Amino acid sequence: MLAIVCESAPAIRDRLSHRTQAVALVDRVLDAARTGQDPAPDLQLLHTALTALGVVHGLYSFSAEPVLPPELRGLNAAGIGRARPAPADYRCPQSRCARAWKPSPAEEAPTCHIDGARLAPGPGA
Known part of the structure; x- marks a missing residue:
């Protein structure tokens, strides 16, 4: 949730x-x-505040990746496997969260909202 x-x-x-x-x-x-x-206690409060305001999946609604809230994880249609995310080229610079970003041409890596550092190249980048 911190990555979100x-x-x-x-x-x-x-x-x-x-x-x-x-x-x-x-x-x-x-x-x-x-x-x-x-940050877990405040993350939970923030998630709860969002759901109370009508944001159905709380923090998970803001994820750019298809992240399911814990209560929906593991539920898949019969015969369909879970999607596997493509490996990301950039990650949290301090490994604080699971945020990942895959660049497209001419884009600068986004910054971390925690300390302002640019996301760092991950393995294979």
Whole structure:
């Protein structure tokens, strides 16, 4: 879930813009990760706040990747295997989260919303 916040912090803030306390949760999550604290409690509060505001899958709704919430994982249509994500070329620069990004031509690697560093090349990049 931290990867989703890192990747989508501006969109999450925008969705919560009318709720000052909820917007502050985004900053609390990023601050906790930045200072080496466990962001899990604030991630759960943020996820709950989003679902309470009608965002059906909470934080998972902001993922660029097809990430299923825990309650839906493992549910697949009969005869269809799980999709395997393509290997990403860039990853979280501090290995704090599972964020991954695959570049397209002429794109600069995005920055980490926790510390502002560019995503780092992963294995095979």
